[in-house]
Amino acid sequence: MIAVDFAYRRPDTLAGAYELFSDLARRGENPFYLGGGTEIVTGARTGLFTPSSVIDVKAISDLRALAVHDGRLILGAGLSLREILAKDPWPLLSHILSRIADHSVRTQITLGGNLVGSIPYREAVLPFLLTESAVRLYGSGGDRWVPLAHVFTDGSLRLAVGELLVALSVPEAVTRLGGVACKKTRFDWVDYPLVTVAARRQPGRRIPALAVSGLTSGPFRALRVEDALLHAGPAEIPLRELLPEAPLDDRHGSSAYREFVFRNTLEDVLEQLGPNG
Amino acid sequence: MAVGQSVLRKEAPNKLTGRARYNADLSIPGILHAAVATSPHAHARIRHIDKAAARESPGVAAVVTAADAQGLKCGEVLEDRPPLAEEETRYWGEPVALVVADGEAEALAGVSRLSVTYEPLPAVLTVHEALRPHAPLVHPDLSGYRQAQPPVAPRAGTNIADVAHIRKGHAEEALRDSAVVVTAHYHLPPVDHAAMETRSARVEILDDGRVIVHATTQAPFEVQKLLARYMKTQQGLIIVNAPLIGGAFGGKTTVQLEILAYLASRAVGGRPVEICNRREQDLAMSPVGPGLEADMTLGADRYGRLTGMKLTVYLDAGAYTDSSPRIARAICSECTGPYRLEHIETDVYTVYTHHVYATAWRGFGHMPLTFVVERTMDKLAAQLGVDPLEMRRAAAIKPQDTTPTRVRLTKSRLGDLDLCLRRAADLLHWDPTPRDEGKGTVRAQGLAALWKTSSSPPNAISGAIITLNQEGSLNLSTGTVEFGPGTKTTAAQILAERLQMPIEQIHVHSHINTKVDPEHWKTVASLSTFMVGRAVMEAAEDVIAQLKQVAAIVLKCAPGDLEVAHQKVYLRDDPEIFVPFRDIAHGYSYPNGDAIGGQIIGRGSYVVRHITTLDARTGEGHPGPGFTVGAQGVEVLYNRRTHHYRVLTAVSVLDAGRVVNPQVARGVVMGGINMGLSYGSREAVLFTRDGALENPDLxxxxVMRPGEQALQYRVDFVETPQLDSPYGARPLGEHGCLAMPAALANALSRAAGVACDTLPLTPEVLWQLAGMREA
Structure with a gap:
């Protein structure tokens, strides 16, 4: 049970949602956009998170898109992971999503919620980091598509106050290319990652594109690791120099163990992609 | 007729369809809800509690603090626990105040408006820290506490709540003269019960003085007695109801929420109040299973015969003793494992720390004890270069040997460990040598043996009442609660067998009401079949005697000429002359209408016999009625590169005495295997540096999920009857889990070439151990 009262609103347009947010913020409230609500509910149950106002964005049709337009696959941020898995428009993405939480929870978690929530793993972003992805944002900057790489920095999506993640897109051709995903946990099938790696072959390059979650405080495209792997194997590369920060050290796994697991995972990924990765 | 058959559990159909009702499923119009404000510190002084804002919060009827409990201290053995923290809090999550309100939401809102000023104090979070000189004391007034159920030996001025000993023979000399001696240190973390149903209680104090309690408890009669004592009222006025329980594992023996609900009800003029643990609260506020640190030394002569042992255990009790001193004595009683050892020196310390307190956990200390003993046995076998199976067989305790508490064993009392070991080895296709399976993987096996007697108080009782319905069917009332292993069904099977009648014609009370059901001490210690069974047998004899008495008049013969079966009383020499139960169950009516007899009501009562408390210095004494022995094993596939592993096969062979219900027995053991492997591989209650619970939700x-369990279970039983138990049946409710962590650790130690002396055995732990080996 959630002990505190909060206002719940469900606008059905982007403009309506953004105006509501701005209006509430102006009145000194601390509104939150609500997707699947898994973080809000678990936080509110323990009293760690007490929203005064939530704005449910799942009724906005733009957030429910799942279509191909002008050669790009568009995925609405309000789709649940389960909905995306059922349609399976991009096998590599499905592979990643199928290992987030469990079946029941995946019917709640939304694509957008996984990307902008406070739980730092954001594994759903990994396949998008491997290609020319774009995100549709709605807010003070208007309704715009921007390259993902411009707004996803240091492991999270940089959004202005009240700005709403509407959808993501990738070139449709990319969705037909192969790729591998590999998730390693402390021990359990359903758990947060020690390391999750998504990898995709790159034309004309021996080493695949790599995106990594769990190893550090947020997901990242591992360009420096990719370069290093051109010259040495996963066991030899000077990992600490190549990562944006030291590996996490927590109850899931120590920093040194995460490094060990990451090197093993790289070996697995390279092997699965085969020679000439 | 019924014993030995796989009878469907009486409560199964309603559980299967979701119609079964658990405690929190019932709602009473107008009931109030109590929410708990818990301590955000492991150790702090409570400077001030400002109740005003919470009291003014909408829907709030009362705010209850320690002041309302008038200095009450609770505790099964040592009364060291205030129901609500008094001047100090002693663990993160400890109840500090209750807010009673119209609804759960209002109560929780009230809690958020309660303002408690704490002064954090230094905390001791491990037994190591607690035992340091000048360590902060968890209980500075340790000597002032009332001893509710001795023996317990608190040491004032320390964090030692209790110490229990075994002194038998001359361990020092025996070890000095041994050809081989191994010593090892073990560390096992606390573990949660993680029952599917969280704990809850409802209390209503009526105007006539009766107190109506509904609770998720394994010990409704203990709740009755303790509430009567704490609240200074008659036991007869306390009526405790225990419906079906959704898993217990020992965690529902502590009387905690019942007292809080009572205080809450009293604060609102006796109106009914419910308190129901949220999962997070169930993990943080209600007790866990104890962790421990242990050092064991074990010696053998040059022929591999065990010579002597020393064992020191530091049981991590957490902030309050609860049943830890009794667990300590249970560990003492069986400290050798199921092996013959004449020279023993064992000390078990119960140590206070500043975290959530411990209580019984499936096996009552025997799972960690078995881990310590069975790891040491494997080390000794390795030192001697002998097959660990053969070493266990040679060392197995036998009839005419004596236990650490000097109980002389008989075949009936002990069972047949050697047969269990051989059968388990066969089921596992025992091979102590790890096998390379290619691609960097290794297949390896581990075996471990177990024994356990049931530590009950010397005066534990159990009763049974049988009433006959007019049609000749029977109602059976016993005092055990039903939380899964089918104790009610077992009792019905025993009755059906004794009366030679169909079990479908026997109806059991699935809910307990202390006012009408006869007492059973507590539904713990796997003792239900034995104790309830004895009471049921006696009640059955009573029913038979009454049936024969009436039937003898009807059939114009002596009662001695009669037999009872198939719901009939008949002449032994001519079964076609009979009277059916339905004609005499409620008295026999003659054709002209006049009647004799009356309703047949049978009674049976049992008290354990020859049980004594243990001598304070030597541990001599008789802790329980009989033993269950067994052997368990696992085969693992271990990856040398990643240190990941999978349990391929789990094997369990228990001496069940007599298997009353094969399907249920297998299910109970398989559940135990899974619980043991889950603890062995992944479970641990973790605390932050500040003593906060680090993993307070599921x-x-x-815990192990479906799909992560052993790929194959091989469960079997041997049957050496326990002669004083109904149909020879031995306890087996807890035993399925007892040796699994040890077997897993023995297999992984062999697979990885390391010493797995801690739990849980995650891949990271194996990686660390492998790294240490190489360094």
């Missing part, structure tokens, strides 16, 4: 407290 997202972070990991």
């Amino acid at each position: 997202r972070t407290y990991k």
Whole structure:
């Protein structure tokens, strides 16, 4: 049970949602956009998170898109992971999503919620980091598509106050290319990652594109690791120099163990992609 | 007729369809809800509690603090626990105040408006810290506490709540003269019960003085007695109801929420109040299973015969003793494992620390004890270069040997460990040598043996009442609660067998009401079949005697000429002359209408016999009625590169005495295997540096999920009857889990070439151990 009262609103347009947010913020409230609500509910149950106002964005049709337009696959941020898995428009993405939480929870978690929530793993972003992805944002900057790489920095999506993640897109051709995903946990099938790696072959390059979650405080495209792997194997590369920060050290796994697991995972990924990765 | 058959559990159909009702499923119009404000510190002084804002919060009827409990101290053995923290809090999550309100939401809102000023104090979070000189004391007034159920030996001025000993023979000399001696240190973390149903209680104090309690408890009669004592009222006025329980594992023996609900009800003029643990609260506020640190030394002569042992255990009790001193004595009683050892020196310390307190956990200390003993046995076998199976067989305790508490064993009392070991080895296709399976993987096996007697108080009782319905069917009332292993069904099977009648014609009370059901001490210690069974047998004899008495008049013969079966009383020499139960169950009516007899009501009562408390210095005494012995094993596939592993096969062979219900027995053991492997591989209650619970929900407290279990279970039983038990049946409720962590650790130690002396055995732990080996 959630002990505190909060206002719940469900606008059905982007403009309506953004105006509501701005209006509430102006009145000194601390509104939150609500997707699947898994973080809000678990936080509110323990009293760690007490929203005064939530704005449910799942009724906005733009957030429910799942279509191909002008050669790009568009995925609405309000789709649940389960909905995306059922349609399976991009096998590599499905592979990643199928290992987030469990079946029941995946019917709640939304694509957008996984990307902008406070739980730092954001594994759903990994396949998008491997290609020319774009995100549709709605807010003070208007309704715009921007390259993902411009707004996803240091492991999270940089959004202005009240700005709403509407959808993501990738070139449709990319969705037909192969790729591998590999998730390693402390021990359990359903758990947060020690390391999750998504990898995709790159034309004309021996080493695949790599995106990594769990190893550090947020997901990242591992360009420096990719370069290093051109010259040495996963066991030899000077990992600490190549990562944006030291590996996490927590109850899931120590920093040194995460490094060990990451090197093993790289070996697995390279092997699965085969020679000439 | 019924014993030995796989009878469907009486409560199964309603559980299967979801119609079964658990405690929190019932709602009473107008009931109030109590929410608990818990301590955000492991150790702090409570400077001030400002109740005003919470009291003014909408729907709030009362705010209850320690002041309302008038200095009450609770505790099964040592009364060291205030129901609500008094001047100090002693663990993160400890109840500090209750807010009673119209609804759960209002109560929780009230809690958020309660303002408690704490002064954090230094905390001791491990037994190591607690035992340091000048360590902060968890209980500075240790000597002032009332001893509710001695023996317990608190040491004032320390964090030692209790110490229990075994002194038998001359361990020092025996070890000095041994050809081989191994010593090892073990560390096992606390573990949660993680029952599917969280704990809850409802209390209503009526105007006539009766107190109506509904609770998720394994010990409704203990709740009755303790509430009567704490609240200074008659036991007869306390009526405790225990419906079906959704898993217990020892965690529902502590009387905690019942007292809080009572205080809450009293604060609102006796109106009914419910308190129901949220999962997070169930993990943080209600007790866990104890962790421990242990050092064991074990010696053998040059022929591999065990010579002597020393064992020191530091049981991590957490902030309050609860049943830990009794667990300590249970560990003492069986400290050798199921092996013959004449020279023993064992000390078990119960140590206070500043975290959530411990209580019984499936096996009552025997799972960690078995881990310590069975790891040491494997080390000794390795030192001697002998097959660990053969070493266990040679060392197995036998009839005419004596236990650490000097109980002389008989075949009936002990069972047949050697047969269990051989059968388990066969089922596992025992091979102590790890096998390379290619691609960097290794297949390896581990075996471990177990024994356990049931530590009950010397005066534990159990009763049974049988009433006959007019049609000749029977109602059976016993005092055990039903939380899964089918104790009610077992009792019905025993009755059906004794009366030679169909079990479908026997109806059991699935809910307990202390006012009408006869007492059973507590539904713990796997003792239900034995104790309830004895009472049921006696009640059955009573029913038979009454049936024969009436039937003898009807059939114009002596009662001695009669037999009872198939719901009939008949002449032994001519079964076609009979009277059916339905004609005499409620008295026999003659054709002209006049009647004799009356309703047949049978009674049976049992008290354990020859049980004594243990001598304070030597541990001599008789802890329980009989033993269950067994052997368990696992085969693992271990990856040398990643240190991941999978349990391929889990094997269990228990001496069941007599298997009353094969399907249920297998299910109970398989559940135990899974619980043991879950603890062995992933579970641990974790605390932050500040003593906060680090994994307070089931997202972070990991229990094994479907798909992660052993790929194959091989469960079997041997049957050496326990002669004083109905149909020879031995306890087996807890035993399925007892040796699994040890077997897993023995297999992984062999697979990885390391010493797995701690739990849980995650891949990271194996990686660390492998790294230490190489360094």
